Amino acid sequence: MKTVVCVKPVPMALALDADSGRLDRSGGSLLTGVDESAVESALRVRDECGGEVVVLAMVPEAAAEALRPALAMGADRAVVVTGAALEGADLLVTSEVLAAAVRRLEADLVILGASSGDGAGALLWSALGERLGLPVLSRAVEVTVAGGRLGATRQTETGVHAAETSLPAVLALSGEVCLPRYPSFRDVIAAKKKTVEVLTPESLGLAAADLGASGSRTRVLAAAPAPARGSAELVEDDGHAHERVVDFLVERRLV
Amino acid sequence: MSRRALVVVEPRSGRVPAGQLGVLSAAARVCDAVEVLLPVADGDPVEELAGELGRHGAGTVRVVTGLPATSAPRVAVVAALHAAEPYDLVAFENSSLSADVAGALAVRLGAGVCWDLSGLDDVDGELVGRRLALADSTSVDVGWVGGPALAIFRTAALDTVLNPAGDAPRVVPVQVPAETGPDVVLDETPSGADVVRSGLDTADIVVAGGRGLGSQENIALLEELASVLGGVVGVSMPVVDRGWYPYAHQVGQTGRTVRPRLYLACGISGAVQHRVGMSRSGTVIAINTDPQAPIFDLCDLGVIGDLTEVVPRITALLRERS
């Protein structure tokens, strides 16, 4: 049983000023809690069924170190796919590259964390499933692997449901569904000795030109800051402020 | 010019939810030929549903009966329809299922997807999607290269446009495709299990509390409101330091960086180390007894008041209204 966990390290947001909005990225990248729970889920599958866990990320090489905690947690290998052609890759390119890497790794199960904020991640796992011709179970909060089948408890707008499919398959989690394990000191030492393998699109047999040719199918026409904050409305609670809050939520279409 | 659209809907309990009608209205605004893919179960009131769709702009309703509730058959149906006569736009509401469908369709059709749209316009003959990105801090106009344009809408942002005199749409049956993809088995009856709230990182709504909570018991007030809003509880550092709530929920410089669409800050003063973690939230509402609290400098709505009073009243009113 080989599980590949696709993760997306994010830059550490350390010195972000509310007013200037500047982001200090000097602190490197980190796995998010969602990614950690994806790794944890994969390790639990391995604890049950044996096999191997590989973490995979499409990131600049400098961010490769961010995968080390996953190795310490117990992942067997860490692989990054990196290359200039991948900068600003869109859904089609990302899914193509990841699919090629997953094929190369001969995964039985691919696990992804949920998207972080924007909707792109939610599309990625289904795009990846399509590319690989594999079934997708999305929004999973619980995972079981038994008898060559993948079971999941899914959580969607319509409630909590059970689902299952045959392996190989793609599984996407619904957020931070489990707490990551703490590595032992030995694990850390072992992880620090491992190398993070580096692949390029070329080494995966994807010609940069092909990636370019598929091109981006969407484009940003204009971007502007949304109406600025600061013209805050202040209300004093006279016993009715909650009504204003609820109306406000409705006005902003947040409920 | 003539523009063809397909809107994929999913009736629930025999009705098409208002949000999906909003998507239909949005598509109808910019397309002259609007079709709807309507999966139904045996016994669903197809006539009634089609009529409702017609009044919201559907010219043709393609009804497919007994389609499994998984994404692959939908991908197959849409791809087949598109192959028969291409669409310029395929539109969905924002949901788990549509994300699964749209992502796969993008690959299968080599098409672009824009998500989280709050509007769609025709600008000089081109479709332009309007989207609030980066937790609503940036408004972005997006376009598609080639077709079909796959569009996923944030339904809460849409208005439904009703045309009571709308013609009854053409109702056309569609066959369930022979090949329904991999054997995904979904148990459609909800298990009744409690919903697992996703972590802070991905939360759309964060109900956050600070030292102003005064005691650990008052965390329950946040949890209740969060559950009504479908959000996650976040806290400031003093709350974690006192052991009132787990570290995993700390927002700020030494905790998580969140960018939800709504951040509700209750009893949080707004120290810079906290702001670092939440300043890119979409809408910020603050509740604080101190009118001078710095958090009021970066909120959209500020309530000067006692959270132990205001928060339960918000929860109660939301419950009442829903």
Add this chain to the structure above:
Amino acid sequence: MGETTTDPSFPTLFSPLRIRGVEVRNRVVFQPHFNALGDVHGMPTEDLTAYLEERAWGGAGLIVDGSMATMPEGQMSRKYVAAWDPRAVPLNRRTTDAVHAHGSTIFAQLNHGGHTSLEHPPPVLWAPTQMPEPSSPHTTRAMDRGDMVRAIEGFAVSTRNLVAAGYDGVEIKIAHDGLLRSFASPFFNRRTDAYGGSFENRMRFPLECVAAVRENLPEDLPLGIRICLHEYTPFGYELDYGLRMAEHLEASGLVDYFNCDAGSFSSFWMEIPPAAVAQGYFRPLNQALKKQSDLPIVAFGRIKDGGLAEHMLATGEADLVGMARQLIADPETPRKLAEGRAVEVRACIGCNDGCLHAVAQEKPIRCVQNPAAGQELLWSERLLVRAAEPRTVVVIGGGPAGLKVAEIAARRGHRVTLFERSEHLGGQLRLAARQPHHEEVAEVTHYLEAAVRRLGVELWTGVEATADDLLELEPDVVVVATGSQPNLPPEHRQSQTDPDAGALARTRGLQVLPEVPGLELGCVYSVDEVLGGAELPGDRVLVVDGQGHWEAAGTAEFLADAGKQVTVISSRPVVAGELEGTNIAMFLQRVAAKGIALRPLTTLLCIEPGRALVVDGVTGVEQWLDVDVVVPVHSRRSREDLYHRLCDLVAESDREVRVERIGDASAARLIQTVLLEAHQVAVTV
């Protein structure tokens, strides 16, 4: 500081202000404070120059040097800089030149100590009327006219010297201590001559001194008054009177700005308020004076947050913000704020342990947060140099010691990996911060945690390091900062969560266990357990204060707040006697209010379930106390086994590894020396 004000968050804070003929580049004032960096002859040392220069480099707009003494009789300590003495002029010139070189403005504060002195025994104390300060046993000499003339002359001579030394202005102290406030005070001034009786008469002598200073100041140089607006004593004056004093002084036309102040020697915790006094507590005082006065106002009192400072200025609460301790703790505060690095500011924790505690004993100023304070020439962060060769440094323990060593080593360019076995960084301070009125202490490690993350230190939390495998990391340097644990017998429940980490040391005779029978019992709870939230089996708690600082005192208060009936015993004459004065004063006030029973000079002999035997240190009488829980706080034991094992392994191996042990792992102490030690180790890596 360059003119690179990039951060738009502080538009007012970083705007210049004109005071009389002098332009101050921004609104941050390094408040005057006795720092005991003069020598025993009242001459400023090079340390004093470096101390102020550091704050000028860090971006302060205005530095007020002093207090300085105006005459020998008013010199509160021999280390007060002797402004009257011409020999101080060239030395002060050294300071003003150094400060000016960084673009800051520098004034000097003049004070006549009056009836207060730090000397033991004090010299003759001068006062308007013969009587001791109510909190002091030392009475005073009532001044005659000749004394007054000399005192006025002292202000005049000193002013001339200051001008010669290059100061840009002079501030006169009519504040929490000193002769001039005594004259103004209806309580201390009972004279019936022209200098007492009426308000105008009481203000006469202070005004004569002010006039003498003004006469000796060049036209364009400003004169300010540090004014105590509220004495906060049962017998003293309150805000209305303080405002009246200010109004009267302003009406004289001699004054160019006011610097707010409060408290008095009998309420010294309000002069230099510890963390138990809320930040912002004094804002109403500043606001009131600002409202009545047309002069620039310096706000004072526990201002440490740039946002608050900006807010106070922007909303017209004050024209300048005073920061004494914030700039002691982080000289670079203004520069960091200006450069958009507000999150890098190291906050003053309001402990008074380093600053006030030292100078009250006439020892050079120090700071818990800032190991370099008062010894900039040795340890300033400006002296850090990048290591010629980056080394692999492994730090074990994420308490104050480990974090500090990691911070400084990383700043020097080393590759640093830090292991902390708990989920959180911070060590004991996470517990300490749960004590009432003590939460700001956690800002020590909050700062360090942010720093090490920013500096890219590789952090492993939730990972317990062991000596056995450590060398596989191929370190050049290992710093063991594993801290300390309550010194309870290994049979005690504590060992389940915090395994005995001194067993090896004990077999080698390097550690001993305390010899009180019963310490292993289930009714014995350690401070770590109590603050960690343990459920206690009963309400009657005996806290044994064998430490004297916050560890026992704050735990007693924590328990009282949780509804427990608390008795604290100490073998020493005072419970919590190691606390710094303002802290102990406020602790004792709260103890009374919270009904905590204190029994000094009482020693614990043995513990049995439900009771504890104590002995009175004076009478020798033994007594059983009925208690449900005993919380013994005696010196903690170092978690040092890992260190010893590692040293053995290194000795056996053929590797060259430097192993250091710092912080509580070498001996349990307070943070100040722990952080200095960590800094010192890190600069030698």
